[in-house]
Amino acid sequence: MSALFLAWAITCAQIVLGFAMLCALGRLIRGPRAQDRVLGLDTLYAIVMMLLLTFGIQTGRALYFETALIIAMLGFASTVALSKFLMRGEVIE
């Protein structure tokens, strides 16, 4: 009973996170300027990290946690590099 309820809730959360990803993707595609696109990409990274955590809860494996950690770090590095590029025109000076 409780497992069925939890399975239903996890699936709902995944669907809702999918819609959030669609919103961020819309901003990534539409975004009038480059900084809007970078913001959409950053949001997309954060949502993917949360989605991986829900997959981890669903399967009960710790593997997904490590993937989520790596995705979070990649998101940080890419956003910093992209905003540095927008500011200066180059990443490493």
Place this chain on the structure above:
Amino acid sequence: MMQAPDLPLWAALITALLLLTGSLLTLTGALGLLRLRSFYQRVHAPTLGATLGAGCILIASMLCFSVLETRAVLHEVLIALFLTVTTPVTLMLLARAALYRDRVEGNPETPPDTGQERPANPAEKA
């Protein structure tokens, strides 16, 4: 793909509630990102998902794995700590880059320079 770990009822209830709350908050932030008008308004919206939404889902994951393995599993704190440190840094960098670009282009929607900001490099002032 309807499957779930076998948790006791109280843990299942709390995990489900935290998961739904976190995902709905994230959706709210993403909708704000899609709907708000200017970039400086939009930059606020996704932080709702990055702080409260991610926090709820991380707590749900911690609770689920702690109950499953009957010991305290706290490695999700790593992600929470990392997000807390990096989100303000990245978004301030991005907002500064946007401000710089708008001012260089003389964009009319740029927030005005109030003269109260610190100069980027204090040594340049002297």
